[in-house]
Amino acid sequence: MLGAGGPPLRIVPNGIRPRPPGPAPRRPRDPHVLFLARLHPRKRPEAFVEMAALVHREVPGARFTLYGPDDGSLAAVRRLIAAGPADVVRYGGALDPAEAHEAYRTAAVHVLPSVDEPFGMTLIEALAAGTPVVCTDTCGIADELSRRGAALVTDGSPAAMAAAVRRLLGDPELCAGMARAGRRVVEDVYSIGAVVDRLEEIYRGGAADEPPARGTTPLPAGTRPARNPAT
Numbered sequence: 001m002l003g004a005g006g007p008p009l010r011i012v013p014n015g016i017r018p019r020p021p022g023p024a025p026r027r028p029r030d031p032h033v034l035f036l037a038r039l040h041p042r043k044r045p046e047a048f049v050e051m052a053a054l055v056h057r058e059v060p061g062a063r064f065t066l067y068g069p070d071d072g073s074l075a076a077v078r079r080l081i082a083a084g085p086a087d088v089v090r091y092g093g094a095l096d097p098a099e100a101h102e103a104y105r106t107a108a109v110h111v112l113p114s115v116d117e118p119f120g121m122t123l124i125e126a127l128a129a130g131t132p133v134v135c136t137d138t139c140g141i142a143d144e145l146s147r148r149g150a151a152l153v154t155d156g157s158p159a160a161m162a163a164a165v166r167r168l169l170g171d172p173e174l175c176a177g178m179a180r181a182g183r184r185v186v187e188d189v190y191s192i193g194a195v196v197d198r199l200e201e202i203y204r205g206g207a208a209d210e211p212p213a214r215g216t217t218p219l220p221a222g223t224r225p226a227r228n229p230a231t
Helices: 045-058 074-083 097-106 121-128 142-147 158-169 172-190 192-209
Strands: 032-036 063-067 089-091 109-111 133-136 151-154
Touching (some): 045 063, 045 089, 074 089, 109 121, 121 172, 133 142, 133 158, 151 172, 158 172
Parallel strands (some): 032 109, 063 089
């Protein structure tokens, strides 16, 4: 039962299995900016293209690629690309997981312009690959990432996202620091191991609130029941 009389809700993040970290110190990357998500109105790929045009005015060497399946916005994205500077923004289609990892690994910055994004899995995947991220303040994990220095959080306007991208492209030390912070937050909060630890904490907390069944003795804190080898 949900509501005032129901149990408390616990938020458990999605988890990923991070690959081994890249070489340290982080090598500067070509000024390639990535969008990797469904081309859906809520993901706002059009805002990414508009942001790209603003960045290009001051960083003419920057290039921008959108990857992801069409979910309603591809036609508008293609029109904006055609109307903008030539050979600056391109659409690369959908990627399989291995291709997506390579795209994260080689990008200088990953931008997720989504509004009201419940989680933001692509942000975690990019951070695990050592790539700084830019997101909006309505992303569900924006506060956590910002607090840990792992993301630049904006109001979602093309101008604000462009300012964040320009800042990252012009500051290799900031990029390296955010890459380190991103790896830490993935390992501490969003890795499979961290999520399992969180689930165990929740289960132990719930069990502590329940009275022991008749005829049983409560386990001491910090111990686990013995496993029956026959099961």
